[in-house]
Amino acid sequence: MLPPILQNLRIPVVGSPMFIVSNPDLVIAQCKAGIVGSFPALNAREKDGEPIQLEAWLTRITEELDRHNQANPDRPAAPFAVNQIVHRSNARLDRDIEICHRHKVPIWITSLGARTEVNAAAHDCGGITLHDIINNSFARKAVEKGADGIIAVAAGAGGHAGPQSPFALVQEIREWFDGPLLLSGAIATGRAVLAAQAMGADLAYIGSPFIATTEANAQPDYKQMIVDSGAMDIVTSSLFTGVSGNYLAPSIRNAGLDPEALAHADPSTMNFNDLSAKPKAWSTIWGCGQGIGAVHEIVPAAQLIDRLAGEYDAARRAIVGL
Template sequence: MTNKITRLYNIQYPVIQGGMVWTSGWKLASAVSNTGGLGLIGAGSMYPDLLREHIQKCKKATDKPFGVNVPLIYPHVNEIMKVILEEDVKIVFTSAGNPSTWTSKLKENGIKVTHVVSSVKFALKAQSAGVDAIVAEGFEAGGHNGREETTTFVLIPMVKEKITIPLIAAGGIATGKAMLAAMILGADGVQMGSRFVASEEASSHIKFKQKVVEAGEGDTKLTLKELTPVRLLKNPFFNEIQELTGKPHTVEDLQNLLGKGRARSGMMEGNLETGELEIGQISGLITDIKPVSQIINEIITEFTIAKQSLPGI
Protein backbone atom coordinates (compact mmCIF):
# COMPACT_ATOMS: atom_id res chain seq x y z
CA MET A 1 0.00 0.00 0.00
CA THR A 2 1.75 3.14 -1.24
CA ASN A 3 0.47 6.71 -1.04
CA LYS A 4 1.46 10.19 0.18
CA ILE A 5 1.67 9.13 3.83
CA THR A 6 3.63 5.92 3.33
CA ARG A 7 6.11 7.81 1.15
CA LEU A 8 6.37 10.74 3.56
CA TYR A 9 7.27 8.56 6.55
CA ASN A 10 8.75 5.60 4.63
CA ILE A 11 6.30 3.12 6.18
CA GLN A 12 4.34 0.16 4.83
CA TYR A 13 0.81 1.14 5.88
CA PRO A 14 -0.73 4.64 6.31
CA VAL A 15 -1.53 3.86 9.94
CA ILE A 16 -0.16 6.10 12.70
CA GLN A 17 -0.37 5.28 16.39
CA GLY A 18 -1.35 8.28 18.48
CA GLY A 19 1.30 9.59 20.87
CA MET A 20 -0.89 9.38 23.96
CA VAL A 21 0.18 10.31 27.48
CA TRP A 22 0.93 7.45 29.90
CA THR A 23 0.28 4.92 27.14
CA SER A 24 2.69 5.48 24.26
CA GLY A 25 6.12 4.36 25.39
CA TRP A 26 8.89 2.75 23.38
CA LYS A 27 7.34 -0.73 23.53
CA LEU A 28 4.15 0.41 21.84
CA ALA A 29 5.88 2.69 19.34
CA SER A 30 8.41 0.07 18.26
CA ALA A 31 5.73 -2.62 17.96
CA VAL A 32 3.63 -0.42 15.66
CA SER A 33 6.64 0.50 13.54
CA ASN A 34 7.80 -3.12 13.32
CA THR A 35 4.35 -4.09 12.02
CA GLY A 36 4.41 -1.52 9.22
CA GLY A 37 2.76 1.52 10.75
CA LEU A 38 4.29 4.62 12.32
CA GLY A 39 4.77 4.39 16.08
CA LEU A 40 4.90 7.56 18.17
CA ILE A 41 6.39 8.02 21.63
CA GLY A 42 4.15 10.30 23.70
CA ALA A 43 6.38 12.98 25.21
CA GLY A 44 3.48 14.70 26.99
CA SER A 45 3.90 12.51 30.06
CA MET A 46 7.69 12.39 30.08
CA TYR A 47 10.46 14.50 31.54
CA PRO A 48 13.35 15.08 29.11
CA ASP A 49 15.62 12.38 30.56
CA LEU A 50 12.85 9.79 30.41
CA LEU A 51 12.05 10.72 26.82
CA ARG A 52 15.71 10.24 25.91
CA GLU A 53 15.61 6.77 27.47
CA HIS A 54 12.49 5.84 25.51
CA ILE A 55 13.96 7.11 22.22
CA GLN A 56 17.15 5.11 22.74
CA LYS A 57 15.23 1.94 23.65
CA CYS A 58 12.95 2.41 20.65
CA LYS A 59 15.99 2.63 18.34
CA LYS A 60 17.23 -0.68 19.70
CA ALA A 61 13.80 -2.31 19.34
CA THR A 62 13.15 -1.30 15.72
CA ASP A 63 15.05 -0.32 12.60
CA LYS A 64 11.86 1.17 11.15
CA PRO A 65 10.83 4.85 11.25
CA PHE A 66 9.21 6.12 14.44
CA GLY A 67 8.47 9.55 15.85
CA VAL A 68 7.72 11.59 18.95
CA ASN A 69 4.50 13.43 19.74
CA VAL A 70 5.06 16.75 21.56
CA PRO A 71 2.20 18.79 23.07
CA LEU A 72 3.49 22.34 22.71
CA ILE A 73 1.86 23.41 25.98
CA TYR A 74 4.27 21.08 27.78
CA PRO A 75 6.17 23.11 30.42
CA HIS A 76 9.57 21.67 29.43
CA VAL A 77 9.07 21.85 25.67
CA ASN A 78 12.47 23.50 25.06
CA GLU A 79 14.28 20.66 26.83
CA ILE A 80 12.10 18.06 25.07
CA MET A 81 12.98 19.50 21.67
CA LYS A 82 16.65 19.56 22.61
CA VAL A 83 16.51 15.84 23.36
CA ILE A 84 14.75 15.18 20.05
CA LEU A 85 17.46 17.04 18.14
CA GLU A 86 20.31 15.41 20.06
CA GLU A 87 18.85 11.93 19.56
CA ASP A 88 18.37 12.58 15.82
CA VAL A 89 14.64 11.78 15.77
CA LYS A 90 13.41 12.12 12.19
CA ILE A 91 9.65 12.53 12.70
CA VAL A 92 7.83 14.84 15.13
CA PHE A 93 4.11 15.30 15.62
CA THR A 94 3.18 18.51 17.43
CA SER A 95 -0.14 19.34 19.07
CA ALA A 96 -1.83 21.69 21.54
CA GLY A 97 -0.05 24.88 20.54
CA ASN A 98 1.23 27.12 17.77
CA PRO A 99 3.10 25.11 15.11
CA SER A 100 5.00 28.21 13.99
CA THR A 101 7.03 28.08 17.19
CA TRP A 102 9.04 24.97 16.29
CA THR A 103 8.32 23.86 12.73
CA SER A 104 11.11 25.82 11.02
CA LYS A 105 13.74 24.77 13.57
CA LEU A 106 12.77 21.13 13.29
CA LYS A 107 12.71 21.15 9.50
CA GLU A 108 16.11 22.85 9.39
CA ASN A 109 17.39 19.72 11.11
CA GLY A 110 15.87 17.36 8.57
CA ILE A 111 12.83 16.44 10.68
CA LYS A 112 9.43 15.80 9.12
CA VAL A 113 6.81 17.75 11.07
CA THR A 114 3.11 16.95 11.39
CA HIS A 115 0.66 19.03 13.41
CA VAL A 116 -2.63 17.94 15.01
CA VAL A 117 -5.64 20.25 14.55
CA SER A 118 -9.36 20.19 15.24
CA SER A 119 -10.58 22.79 12.74
CA VAL A 120 -10.07 24.14 9.22
CA LYS A 121 -8.79 27.40 10.70
CA PHE A 122 -5.93 25.72 12.51
CA ALA A 123 -5.23 23.39 9.58
CA LEU A 124 -4.56 26.43 7.41
CA LYS A 125 -2.34 27.96 10.09
CA ALA A 126 -0.35 24.74 10.35
CA GLN A 127 0.06 24.56 6.58
CA SER A 128 1.25 28.18 6.53
CA ALA A 129 3.77 27.30 9.25
CA GLY A 130 5.35 24.81 6.84
CA VAL A 131 4.37 21.45 8.33
CA ASP A 132 4.68 18.39 6.10
CA ALA A 133 1.27 16.92 6.98
CA ILE A 134 -1.77 17.55 9.14
CA VAL A 135 -3.72 15.32 11.50
CA ALA A 136 -7.35 16.47 11.57
CA GLU A 137 -8.85 15.11 14.78
CA GLY A 138 -12.57 15.00 15.29
CA PHE A 139 -14.74 15.41 18.37
CA GLU A 140 -14.89 11.64 18.93
CA ALA A 141 -11.21 11.47 19.89
CA GLY A 142 -9.91 10.82 23.39
CA GLY A 143 -7.58 13.01 25.39
CA HIS A 144 -7.23 16.68 24.54
CA ASN A 145 -9.81 17.74 22.00
CA GLY A 146 -11.18 20.71 20.11
CA ARG A 147 -13.79 23.10 21.45
CA GLU A 148 -15.63 23.16 18.11
CA GLU A 149 -16.99 19.62 18.59
CA THR A 150 -16.73 18.89 14.86
CA THR A 151 -16.94 15.18 14.14
CA THR A 152 -14.19 13.43 12.18
CA PHE A 153 -16.25 12.64 9.10
CA VAL A 154 -17.40 16.26 8.86
CA LEU A 155 -13.93 17.67 9.56
CA ILE A 156 -11.96 15.57 7.06
CA PRO A 157 -13.65 16.75 3.82
CA MET A 158 -13.74 20.33 5.11
CA VAL A 159 -9.99 20.33 5.76
CA LYS A 160 -9.22 18.41 2.55
CA GLU A 161 -10.92 21.10 0.51
CA LYS A 162 -8.66 23.81 1.93
CA ILE A 163 -5.17 22.29 2.18
CA THR A 164 -2.66 20.91 -0.31
CA ILE A 165 -0.43 18.84 1.99
CA PRO A 166 -1.10 15.23 3.12
CA LEU A 167 -4.00 14.74 5.51
CA ILE A 168 -4.36 12.18 8.30
CA ALA A 169 -7.75 11.47 9.88
CA ALA A 170 -8.07 10.88 13.63
CA GLY A 171 -10.91 10.41 16.09
CA GLY A 172 -13.28 7.46 16.20
CA ILE A 173 -11.19 5.21 13.95
CA ALA A 174 -10.26 1.70 15.09
CA THR A 175 -11.18 -0.61 12.21
CA GLY A 176 -10.26 -1.21 8.60
CA LYS A 177 -13.72 -0.13 7.44
CA ALA A 178 -13.43 3.16 9.31
CA MET A 179 -9.97 3.65 7.79
CA LEU A 180 -11.42 3.15 4.31
CA ALA A 181 -14.29 5.54 5.03
CA ALA A 182 -11.85 8.24 6.18
CA MET A 183 -9.75 7.80 3.05
CA ILE A 184 -12.81 7.94 0.78
CA LEU A 185 -13.61 11.30 2.41
CA GLY A 186 -10.14 12.60 1.54
CA ALA A 187 -7.67 11.41 4.17
CA ASP A 188 -4.35 9.95 3.04
CA GLY A 189 -3.95 7.95 6.23
CA VAL A 190 -5.33 7.49 9.73
CA GLN A 191 -4.13 7.99 13.27
CA MET A 192 -5.51 5.66 15.93
CA GLY A 193 -5.14 6.16 19.65
CA SER A 194 -7.80 4.32 21.63
CA ARG A 195 -7.42 1.05 19.70
CA PHE A 196 -3.73 0.94 20.70
CA VAL A 197 -4.52 1.72 24.34
CA ALA A 198 -6.11 -1.72 24.44
CA SER A 199 -2.94 -3.43 23.20
CA GLU A 200 -0.55 -5.65 25.11
CA GLU A 201 2.36 -3.29 24.43
CA ALA A 202 0.70 -0.09 25.69
CA SER A 203 2.24 1.18 28.93
CA SER A 204 -1.18 1.95 30.42
CA HIS A 205 -2.34 -0.07 33.44
CA ILE A 206 -4.21 -3.31 32.82
CA LYS A 207 -7.13 -2.01 34.92
CA PHE A 208 -7.47 0.98 32.58
CA LYS A 209 -7.19 -1.25 29.49
CA GLN A 210 -9.91 -3.49 30.88
CA LYS A 211 -12.11 -0.47 31.62
CA VAL A 212 -11.70 0.58 27.99
CA VAL A 213 -12.84 -2.78 26.59
CA GLU A 214 -15.79 -2.82 29.01
CA ALA A 215 -16.95 0.64 27.90
CA GLY A 216 -20.16 0.98 25.93
CA GLU A 217 -22.08 3.63 24.06
CA GLY A 218 -22.27 6.87 26.03
CA ASP A 219 -19.58 5.94 28.55
CA THR A 220 -17.31 8.83 27.53
CA LYS A 221 -17.93 12.55 27.43
CA LEU A 222 -15.99 15.69 26.52
CA THR A 223 -15.49 17.83 29.61
CA LEU A 224 -13.23 20.48 31.20
CA LYS A 225 -13.81 22.75 28.20
CA GLU A 226 -13.02 25.84 30.29
CA LEU A 227 -9.48 24.52 30.80
CA THR A 228 -8.39 22.10 28.06
CA PRO A 229 -11.19 20.00 26.54
CA VAL A 230 -10.66 16.32 27.30
CA ARG A 231 -12.79 13.22 26.66
CA LEU A 232 -13.04 11.01 29.73
CA LEU A 233 -14.54 7.71 30.70
CA LYS A 234 -17.24 8.28 33.29
CA ASN A 235 -16.13 7.43 36.83
CA PRO A 236 -16.43 9.04 40.30
CA PHE A 237 -13.89 11.74 39.36
CA PHE A 238 -15.85 12.56 36.22
CA ASN A 239 -18.98 12.82 38.37
CA GLU A 240 -17.19 15.34 40.60
CA ILE A 241 -16.45 17.46 37.53
CA GLN A 242 -20.08 17.30 36.44
CA GLU A 243 -21.28 18.28 39.90
CA LEU A 244 -18.95 21.28 40.01
CA THR A 245 -19.75 22.48 36.48
CA GLY A 246 -23.45 22.17 37.19
CA LYS A 247 -23.31 25.06 39.64
CA PRO A 248 -21.60 28.49 39.73
CA HIS A 249 -17.83 28.01 39.64
CA THR A 250 -14.59 29.57 38.48
CA VAL A 251 -11.75 28.24 36.34
CA GLU A 252 -9.69 28.17 39.53
CA ASP A 253 -12.27 25.86 41.09
CA LEU A 254 -11.80 23.45 38.18
CA GLN A 255 -8.02 23.68 38.42
CA ASN A 256 -8.16 22.90 42.13
CA LEU A 257 -10.42 19.90 41.52
CA LEU A 258 -8.17 18.59 38.77
CA GLY A 259 -5.03 19.04 40.83
CA LYS A 260 -1.93 17.23 39.60
CA GLY A 261 -1.23 13.71 38.48
CA ARG A 262 -4.83 12.71 37.74
CA ALA A 263 -4.04 11.24 34.30
CA ARG A 264 -1.04 9.30 35.57
CA SER A 265 -3.07 8.01 38.52
CA GLY A 266 -5.89 6.76 36.32
CA MET A 267 -4.22 5.62 33.13
CA MET A 268 -0.82 4.36 34.28
CA GLU A 269 -1.45 3.44 37.92
CA GLY A 270 -4.96 2.03 37.42
CA ASN A 271 -6.87 4.27 39.84
CA LEU A 272 -10.33 3.94 38.33
CA GLU A 273 -12.08 5.91 41.07
CA THR A 274 -10.30 9.27 41.30
CA GLY A 275 -8.02 9.10 38.26
CA GLU A 276 -8.52 10.80 34.91
CA LEU A 277 -9.36 8.17 32.26
CA GLU A 278 -8.81 9.66 28.79
CA ILE A 279 -10.21 7.63 25.88
CA GLY A 280 -12.22 8.12 22.70
CA GLN A 281 -15.83 7.30 21.88
CA ILE A 282 -14.61 4.35 19.81
CA SER A 283 -13.92 2.54 23.09
CA GLY A 284 -17.51 1.35 22.80
CA LEU A 285 -16.44 -0.82 19.85
CA ILE A 286 -13.21 -2.13 21.37
CA THR A 287 -13.82 -5.47 23.02
CA ASP A 288 -10.42 -7.06 23.55
CA ILE A 289 -6.77 -6.49 24.39
CA LYS A 290 -4.45 -7.80 21.66
CA PRO A 291 -0.84 -7.62 20.51
CA VAL A 292 -0.13 -4.68 18.20
CA SER A 293 0.78 -6.99 15.32
CA GLN A 294 -2.64 -8.63 15.46
CA ILE A 295 -4.43 -5.27 15.68
CA ILE A 296 -2.71 -3.85 12.61
CA ASN A 297 -2.98 -7.03 10.56
CA GLU A 298 -6.72 -7.22 11.27
CA ILE A 299 -7.18 -3.55 10.34
CA ILE A 300 -5.31 -3.91 7.05
CA THR A 301 -7.11 -7.15 6.17
CA GLU A 302 -10.52 -5.59 6.85
CA PHE A 303 -9.53 -2.47 4.90
CA THR A 304 -8.44 -4.52 1.90
CA ILE A 305 -11.57 -6.67 1.84
CA ALA A 306 -13.85 -3.65 2.24
CA LYS A 307 -12.04 -1.76 -0.52
CA GLN A 308 -12.33 -4.71 -2.92
CA SER A 309 -16.06 -4.82 -2.30
CA LEU A 310 -16.41 -1.23 -3.54
CA PRO A 311 -15.56 -1.15 -7.26
CA GLY A 312 -13.96 2.07 -8.41
CA ILE A 313 -12.69 3.12 -4.98
Protein backbone atom coordinates in the same frame (compact mmCIF):
# COMPACT_ATOMS: atom_id res chain seq x y z
CA MET B 1 1.19 13.88 -2.17
CA LEU B 2 2.54 12.19 0.92
CA PRO B 3 6.21 12.69 1.82
CA PRO B 4 8.31 9.55 1.23
CA ILE B 5 8.50 8.76 4.94
CA LEU B 6 4.73 8.13 5.03
CA GLN B 7 4.35 6.32 1.72
CA ASN B 8 5.30 2.73 2.51
CA LEU B 9 3.30 1.89 5.60
CA ARG B 10 1.61 -1.50 5.83
CA ILE B 11 -1.70 0.32 6.25
CA PRO B 12 -2.24 4.10 6.29
CA VAL B 13 -2.27 4.46 10.08
CA VAL B 14 -0.42 6.51 12.67
CA GLY B 15 -0.70 5.37 16.27
CA SER B 16 -1.51 8.52 18.20
CA PRO B 17 0.61 9.60 21.18
CA MET B 18 -1.29 9.01 24.42
CA PHE B 19 -0.51 10.62 27.75
CA ILE B 20 1.13 8.06 30.09
CA VAL B 21 -0.06 5.13 27.93
CA SER B 22 2.40 5.41 25.01
CA ASN B 23 5.85 4.05 25.84
CA PRO B 24 8.81 2.53 23.95
CA ASP B 25 7.33 -0.99 24.10
CA LEU B 26 4.17 0.15 22.34
CA VAL B 27 5.97 2.38 19.84
CA ILE B 28 8.41 -0.36 18.84
CA ALA B 29 5.60 -2.91 18.46
CA GLN B 30 3.57 -0.52 16.30
CA CYS B 31 6.51 0.32 14.05
CA LYS B 32 7.57 -3.31 13.63
CA ALA B 33 3.99 -4.19 12.64
CA GLY B 34 4.02 -1.54 9.92
CA ILE B 35 2.35 1.61 11.27
CA VAL B 36 3.84 4.80 12.69
CA GLY B 37 4.22 4.55 16.46
CA SER B 38 4.43 7.66 18.60
CA PHE B 39 4.73 8.93 22.16
CA PRO B 40 4.53 12.31 23.91
CA ALA B 41 7.97 13.60 24.89
CA LEU B 42 6.52 14.40 28.32
CA ASN B 43 5.87 10.69 28.94
CA ALA B 44 9.64 10.22 29.31
CA ARG B 45 10.23 11.44 32.85
CA GLU B 46 13.07 11.29 35.31
CA LYS B 47 13.64 12.46 38.86
CA ASP B 48 16.20 15.15 39.63
CA GLY B 49 19.71 13.81 39.19
CA GLU B 50 18.68 10.82 37.09
CA PRO B 51 19.71 10.33 33.43
CA ILE B 52 17.39 12.01 30.93
CA GLN B 53 14.72 9.48 30.03
CA LEU B 54 13.93 11.01 26.63
CA GLU B 55 17.51 10.33 25.58
CA ALA B 56 17.22 6.72 26.70
CA TRP B 57 13.85 6.20 25.02
CA LEU B 58 15.00 7.60 21.67
CA THR B 59 18.21 5.55 21.77
CA ARG B 60 16.31 2.34 22.54
CA ILE B 61 13.64 2.90 19.89
CA THR B 62 16.17 3.79 17.20
CA GLU B 63 18.48 0.88 17.97
CA GLU B 64 15.70 -1.73 18.17
CA LEU B 65 14.13 -0.58 14.90
CA ASP B 66 17.55 -0.58 13.23
CA ARG B 67 18.13 -4.17 14.36
CA HIS B 68 14.70 -5.15 13.08
CA ASN B 69 15.40 -3.58 9.70
CA GLN B 70 18.74 -5.34 9.36
CA ALA B 71 17.13 -8.69 10.17
CA ASN B 72 14.04 -8.07 8.03
CA PRO B 73 15.03 -6.13 4.91
CA ASP B 74 11.87 -7.32 3.14
CA ARG B 75 9.58 -5.82 5.80
CA PRO B 76 11.30 -2.86 7.44
CA ALA B 77 9.73 -1.08 10.40
CA ALA B 78 7.66 2.04 9.93
CA PRO B 79 9.13 5.33 11.20
CA PHE B 80 8.32 6.66 14.67
CA ALA B 81 7.10 10.03 15.88
CA VAL B 82 7.49 12.17 18.98
CA ASN B 83 4.75 14.47 20.18
CA GLN B 84 5.76 17.90 21.51
CA ILE B 85 3.24 19.77 23.66
CA VAL B 86 3.82 23.31 22.40
CA HIS B 87 1.96 24.96 25.29
CA ARG B 88 3.42 27.98 27.06
CA SER B 89 3.43 26.08 30.37
CA ASN B 90 5.67 23.27 29.06
CA ALA B 91 8.97 24.23 30.69
CA ARG B 92 10.71 21.22 29.10
CA LEU B 93 9.97 22.17 25.51
CA ASP B 94 13.31 23.74 24.57
CA ARG B 95 15.26 20.87 26.12
CA ASP B 96 13.13 18.25 24.40
CA ILE B 97 13.38 19.98 21.03
CA GLU B 98 17.18 19.92 21.30
CA ILE B 99 17.20 16.22 22.19
CA CYS B 100 14.83 15.28 19.35
CA HIS B 101 16.87 17.36 16.91
CA ARG B 102 20.10 15.65 17.98
CA HIS B 103 18.51 12.20 17.61
CA LYS B 104 17.08 13.17 14.21
CA VAL B 105 13.51 12.19 15.06
CA PRO B 106 11.84 11.54 11.68
CA ILE B 107 8.28 12.70 12.50
CA TRP B 108 7.37 15.47 14.94
CA ILE B 109 3.76 15.83 16.11
CA THR B 110 2.91 19.17 17.69
CA SER B 111 -0.08 19.95 19.90
CA LEU B 112 -1.65 22.91 21.72
CA GLY B 113 0.04 25.65 19.75
CA ALA B 114 1.84 26.12 16.43
CA ARG B 115 5.44 27.34 16.71
CA THR B 116 7.71 28.19 13.78
CA GLU B 117 10.85 27.33 15.72
CA VAL B 118 9.66 23.78 16.37
CA ASN B 119 8.94 23.23 12.68
CA ALA B 120 12.33 24.71 11.81
CA ALA B 121 14.11 22.36 14.23
CA ALA B 122 12.35 19.33 12.75
CA HIS B 123 13.18 20.36 9.20
CA ASP B 124 16.80 21.09 10.10
CA CYS B 125 17.35 17.46 11.15
CA GLY B 126 15.50 16.03 8.15
CA GLY B 127 12.15 15.46 9.84
CA ILE B 128 8.58 16.43 9.03
CA THR B 129 5.98 18.03 11.30
CA LEU B 130 2.32 17.14 11.72
CA HIS B 131 0.19 19.52 13.78
CA ASP B 132 -3.08 18.51 15.43
CA ILE B 133 -6.02 20.87 15.18
CA ILE B 134 -9.75 20.91 15.93
CA ASN B 135 -10.95 23.39 13.29
CA ASN B 136 -10.11 24.85 9.90
CA SER B 137 -8.82 28.14 11.32
CA PHE B 138 -6.20 26.38 13.43
CA ALA B 139 -5.24 24.27 10.40
CA ARG B 140 -4.49 27.39 8.37
CA LYS B 141 -2.39 28.87 11.16
CA ALA B 142 -0.38 25.67 11.49
CA VAL B 143 0.47 25.54 7.80
CA GLU B 144 1.30 29.26 7.75
CA LYS B 145 3.82 28.59 10.54
CA GLY B 146 5.51 25.79 8.63
CA ALA B 147 3.76 22.53 9.52
CA ASP B 148 4.06 19.92 6.78
CA GLY B 149 0.82 18.14 7.58
CA ILE B 150 -2.39 18.42 9.54
CA ILE B 151 -4.01 16.04 12.03
CA ALA B 152 -7.73 16.78 12.05
CA VAL B 153 -9.02 15.84 15.50
CA ALA B 154 -12.76 15.44 15.04
CA ALA B 155 -15.66 14.68 17.36
CA GLY B 156 -15.43 11.29 19.02
CA ALA B 157 -11.64 11.27 19.37
CA GLY B 158 -9.98 10.36 22.63
CA GLY B 159 -8.13 12.95 24.65
CA HIS B 160 -8.66 16.59 23.68
CA ALA B 161 -11.25 15.97 20.99
CA GLY B 162 -12.69 18.56 18.66
CA PRO B 163 -16.41 19.28 18.39
CA GLN B 164 -16.82 18.99 14.61
CA SER B 165 -17.95 16.12 12.41
CA PRO B 166 -15.07 14.52 10.51
CA PHE B 167 -17.00 15.09 7.27
CA ALA B 168 -17.20 18.83 7.87
CA LEU B 169 -13.64 19.20 9.16
CA VAL B 170 -11.93 17.25 6.39
CA GLN B 171 -13.89 18.84 3.56
CA GLU B 172 -13.09 22.37 4.76
CA ILE B 173 -9.37 21.62 5.04
CA ARG B 174 -9.26 19.89 1.68
CA GLU B 175 -10.69 22.97 -0.04
CA TRP B 176 -7.29 24.67 0.29
CA PHE B 177 -4.75 22.12 1.57
CA ASP B 178 -3.38 19.27 -0.54
CA GLY B 179 -0.63 18.18 1.85
CA PRO B 180 -0.61 15.29 4.33
CA LEU B 181 -3.92 15.11 6.18
CA LEU B 182 -4.60 12.67 9.02
CA LEU B 183 -8.00 12.10 10.60
CA SER B 184 -8.64 11.31 14.25
CA GLY B 185 -11.97 10.41 15.79
CA ALA B 186 -13.53 7.02 16.64
CA ILE B 187 -11.44 5.08 14.09
CA ALA B 188 -11.05 1.53 15.39
CA THR B 189 -11.50 -0.78 12.38
CA GLY B 190 -9.86 -1.23 9.02
CA ARG B 191 -13.14 -0.29 7.37
CA ALA B 192 -13.03 3.04 9.23
CA VAL B 193 -9.46 3.61 8.01
CA LEU B 194 -10.66 3.20 4.43
CA ALA B 195 -13.61 5.52 5.14
CA ALA B 196 -11.19 8.19 6.35
CA GLN B 197 -9.37 7.97 3.03
CA ALA B 198 -12.61 8.08 1.06
CA MET B 199 -13.49 11.23 2.99
CA GLY B 200 -10.27 12.91 1.86
CA ALA B 201 -7.71 12.08 4.54
CA ASP B 202 -4.44 10.36 3.70
CA LEU B 203 -4.04 8.43 6.92
CA ALA B 204 -6.01 7.47 10.02
CA TYR B 205 -4.82 8.52 13.48
CA ILE B 206 -5.72 5.81 16.00
CA GLY B 207 -5.24 5.88 19.76
CA SER B 208 -7.85 4.37 22.08
CA PRO B 209 -7.81 0.77 20.72
CA PHE B 210 -4.09 0.63 21.55
CA ILE B 211 -4.82 1.25 25.24
CA ALA B 212 -6.13 -2.33 25.36
CA THR B 213 -2.83 -3.85 24.20
CA THR B 214 -0.33 -5.78 26.27
CA GLU B 215 2.44 -3.25 25.60
CA ALA B 216 0.49 -0.15 26.62
CA ASN B 217 1.42 1.53 29.91
CA ALA B 218 -2.11 1.45 31.30
CA GLN B 219 -3.54 -0.09 34.43
CA PRO B 220 -5.19 -3.50 33.92
CA ASP B 221 -8.54 -2.07 35.00
CA TYR B 222 -8.20 0.69 32.38
CA LYS B 223 -7.55 -1.84 29.64
CA GLN B 224 -10.48 -3.99 30.73
CA MET B 225 -12.77 -0.96 30.87
CA ILE B 226 -11.89 -0.26 27.21
CA VAL B 227 -12.94 -3.83 26.35
CA ASP B 228 -16.15 -3.63 28.37
CA SER B 229 -17.29 -0.19 27.15
CA GLY B 230 -18.80 1.34 24.03
CA ALA B 231 -19.59 4.73 22.57
CA MET B 232 -22.40 5.38 25.03
CA ASP B 233 -19.91 5.09 27.89
CA ILE B 234 -17.92 8.13 26.70
CA VAL B 235 -18.59 11.60 28.13
CA THR B 236 -17.13 14.95 27.11
CA SER B 237 -15.87 17.34 29.78
CA SER B 238 -13.41 20.19 30.34
CA LEU B 239 -13.28 19.62 34.11
CA PHE B 240 -10.18 17.46 34.24
CA THR B 241 -7.69 19.46 32.13
CA GLY B 242 -9.38 22.76 31.33
CA VAL B 243 -9.89 21.71 27.70
CA SER B 244 -12.76 19.63 26.36
CA GLY B 245 -11.90 15.93 26.25
CA ASN B 246 -13.56 12.52 26.09
CA TYR B 247 -13.48 10.16 29.07
CA LEU B 248 -14.80 6.80 30.21
CA ALA B 249 -17.93 7.39 32.30
CA PRO B 250 -17.34 4.31 34.53
CA SER B 251 -13.97 5.75 35.61
CA ILE B 252 -15.67 9.03 36.52
CA ARG B 253 -18.27 7.18 38.60
CA ASN B 254 -15.49 5.21 40.32
CA ALA B 255 -13.99 8.56 41.35
CA GLY B 256 -17.25 9.47 43.08
CA LEU B 257 -18.49 11.93 40.46
CA ASP B 258 -21.63 12.02 38.37
CA PRO B 259 -20.64 11.98 34.67
CA GLU B 260 -23.96 13.62 33.84
CA ALA B 261 -23.32 16.62 36.11
CA LEU B 262 -19.70 17.68 35.66
CA ALA B 263 -18.61 21.29 36.12
CA HIS B 264 -16.73 23.21 33.43
CA ALA B 265 -13.13 24.33 33.84
CA ASP B 266 -11.19 27.35 32.59
CA PRO B 267 -8.63 26.58 29.83
CA SER B 268 -6.12 28.73 31.73
CA THR B 269 -5.92 25.96 34.35
CA MET B 270 -3.98 23.72 31.95
CA ASN B 271 -0.40 23.41 33.15
CA PHE B 272 2.41 21.17 31.89
CA ASN B 273 5.12 22.37 34.27
CA ASP B 274 4.43 19.41 36.57
CA LEU B 275 4.71 17.05 33.58
CA SER B 276 1.05 16.22 33.91
CA ALA B 277 -1.83 16.97 31.56
CA LYS B 278 -4.23 16.72 34.48
CA PRO B 279 -4.08 17.09 38.25
CA LYS B 280 -3.10 14.02 40.24
CA ALA B 281 -6.57 14.09 41.79
CA TRP B 282 -7.92 12.88 38.45
CA SER B 283 -5.28 10.20 37.81
CA THR B 284 -7.89 7.42 37.76
CA ILE B 285 -10.20 9.21 35.33
CA TRP B 286 -9.37 7.71 31.97
CA GLY B 287 -9.49 9.29 28.53
CA CYS B 288 -10.93 7.38 25.61
CA GLY B 289 -12.55 7.88 22.19
CA GLN B 290 -15.93 6.70 20.96
CA GLY B 291 -14.62 3.93 18.69
CA ILE B 292 -13.95 1.37 21.40
CA GLY B 293 -17.06 -0.67 20.65
CA ALA B 294 -14.82 -2.51 18.18
CA VAL B 295 -12.38 -3.55 20.93
CA HIS B 296 -13.30 -6.92 22.43
CA GLU B 297 -10.09 -8.21 24.03
CA ILE B 298 -6.67 -7.19 25.28
CA VAL B 299 -4.13 -8.27 22.69
CA PRO B 300 -0.55 -7.51 21.59
CA ALA B 301 -0.30 -4.41 19.40
CA ALA B 302 0.84 -6.53 16.44
CA GLN B 303 -2.35 -8.61 16.67
CA LEU B 304 -4.50 -5.48 16.69
CA ILE B 305 -2.65 -4.17 13.65
CA ASP B 306 -3.11 -7.53 11.91
CA ARG B 307 -6.86 -7.17 12.47
CA LEU B 308 -6.90 -3.62 11.14
CA ALA B 309 -4.89 -4.64 8.07
CA GLY B 310 -7.19 -7.59 7.33
CA GLU B 311 -10.31 -5.46 7.70
CA TYR B 312 -8.81 -2.70 5.58
CA ASP B 313 -7.92 -5.09 2.73
CA ALA B 314 -11.35 -6.77 2.90
CA ALA B 315 -13.12 -3.40 2.80
CA ARG B 316 -11.09 -2.30 -0.23
CA ARG B 317 -11.94 -5.51 -2.06
CA ALA B 318 -15.62 -5.14 -1.20
CA ILE B 319 -15.75 -1.55 -2.48
CA VAL B 320 -13.95 -2.41 -5.70
CA GLY B 321 -16.36 -5.28 -6.25
CA LEU B 322 -19.44 -3.05 -6.05
